[in-house]
Amino acid sequence: MNFLLKAATVIDPTSPFHNQTVDILIENGTITDINTTIVSEKGVEEVKRDNLYVSQGWFDSSVSFGEPGYEERETIDHGLNVAAKSGFTSIALNPNTIPVTDNSASIGFLTGKAQNNAVNLYPIGALTTKSAGIDMAELYDMQQAGAIAFGDYKKAIQNPNLLKIALLYTQNFDGLVLSFPQENNISGKGVMNEEEQSTLLGLKGIPALAEELQVARDLFLLEYTGGKLHIPTISTAKSVDLIKHAKEKGLQVSCSTTVHHLTLTDKELMTFDSNYKVLPPLRTQKDIDALLKGIEDGTIDMITSDHQPIDVEHKKVEFDEANYGTIGLESAFGCMNAILGIEKTIDTLTRGKKVFGIQGACIDKDNKADISLFNPEGAHVFSEKHILSTSKNSAFVGKSMKGTVYGIVSNGKMILK
Template sequence: MNFLLKAATIIDPASPFHNKTVDILIENGIIADINAAIKASDSVEEIALNNLHVSQGWFDSSVCFGEPGYEERETIDNGLQVAAKSGFTAIGLHPNTFPVIDNSASISFLKGKAQNHAVSLYPIGALTTQSAGKDMAELFDMQQAGAIAFGDYKKAIQNPNLLKIALLYAQNFDGLVMSFPQENNIAGKGMVNEEEQSTLLGLKGIPALAEELQIARDLFLLEYTGGKLHIPTISTAKSVELIREAKAKGLHISCSTTVHHLVLTDKELDTFDTNYKVLPPLRIQKDVDALIKGVEDGTIDMVTSDHRPMDIEHKKVEFDNAKYGTIGLESAFGILNHLLGIEKTVDMLTNGKSIFGIKNTIIDKGNKADLSLFNSKNDAIFTEKQILSTSKNCALVGKNILGETYGIIANGKMILK
């Protein structure tokens, strides 16, 4: 299909057309022309949308669906449709399925399910067999099959020697190791942030120390071994400080935080709404402020939705028994744009590609069209009606958003809401 985007404002600092409002002609998946006014031929579909903005395609490094094994939560097909309509042209998909994605055959299965879709699915392989934390999985074989990184989703690597070996081994093929930041012996049976709010509500707490101690350990190991380490979804002020210091030392360290950790605190738990039961837990305002500063100064490399669909049977239960997780693909752009502004939002949604070995595609003539389409304006409230996922467990319903997503053009296809 050929497309002509009319009056599109380009947000791409690397492009010669940055901040210019132009027409963009796309033929056979390639940007054929960018000009002030382009006349559409009969073979071109003209796209004219209110306050249309385009940027390089967005990437979410922390997404879960359910298939295989938990299709009632989300299928790959519908999950990719949700990602597309939320403005994402690429996702990193976690291995927390049944069976766990811990070998090359299962990586190939995921790639096959997403074949010919507009959204590119990049599997993250489990670091350990069955994500059990004991034996290292087949990292090289998975990388050859298409895995972009290796980590056990929401499961900390308790054995430091295992992480040491993984960091050493992955250097043979430039692999990226992910380590979830939680020291389980400190976290214990906690489920929310250990602070005044947990005491008032009578809920067992996870202290910030549990995250920070694990990060400090991982950074010591990285300094010893070399290699590449990514710490996903950090949530505390001290975590930001530790990673800032490690980057100043020149360590090859990257990290992310989540949309919900940038805008929510543990005060949300007053109603015992299990949609706010997330891991890491929601922290206090001091931590939120430090995370925002970390985003603004570049200590935090990317922001993720940490999209984790969960069926109603695991959320509409007592708080103690509820599963962790919130969905966030649909609300990510609007929340971030309201908080950070358009250019920083686009930066946070595209910067992660290079860290995970995915090529950034500058918006210019002759380049592949990998575009997110959106409206940067219009204040609104995010509502449940805007949820497209099969599961509806969203912690961000009722929060302020700015702008809306229209969809994507990628891999020669267009998907609009």
């Protein structure tokens, strides 16, 4: 298919057309012309949208679907369609399925299901067999099959020697190790942030210390072994500080935080709404301020939606019993744009590709078309009608958003809302 994007403002600092409003001709998946005005020819689908902006395709480093094992929550096909209509051309898919993605065959299953899709699916392989935290999984074989990183989703590596061996072993093939930041012996049976709110609500707390001890331990191990470590979804001020100092030492460490940890505090739990039950738990305004500063100075490499569909039977139950997680693909852009502004939002939605070894595509002639389409203006309140996912467990219903996503052009295909 051939497409002509009309009057599109480019947000791409690597492009010679940055901040210019141009027409963009895409033929057979490649940008063949960019000019002030391009006349549409036969066989070219013309795309016009109000206040159309484009950028390099967005990447989400932590996405969960349900297939295989939890198809009632989200299938791969439907989930990728949600990602496309949310503006993402690439996602990293977590290994929290049944069976766990812990071998080359399971990686091949995922890549096969996503073949010929507009959205690029990059599997994350489990670091340990069945994500049980005991034996290291077949990391090299999984990388050869298409895995871009290795980690046990939302499960901390309790054995420090296991992480040490993983960091040493993956250096043989330039692998990236993920380590979830939680010391389980400290977090215990907590279900929310341990602070004033947990006392008021009578809920068991997870102190910031549980995250920070694990981050500090992992950074000590990284300094000893070398290798590449990614710490996903940090949530505390001290974690930002620890990672900043590690980067200043020259360690190859990267990290992400989530949209909900940037915008929501533990005060949301006053209603005992289980949609706000996430892991790590929502923290305080002080932590949000530190996370925002970490984004500004580059300590935090990327922001993720940490999209995790949960079926109603496991979410709309007593708070203590509810599963952790919120969906977030649909609300990610509008929420981030409202607090960060368009330039920083696009930066944090695209720069994570480099950490995970994914090749970006500058918006320029003769380059592959890997483009997100959006309107950065216009305020609205996110509601259930905006949810595209099969599961509806969103922590953002009723929250203010800025801007609208139109869709993507990627892999020679265009998907628009």
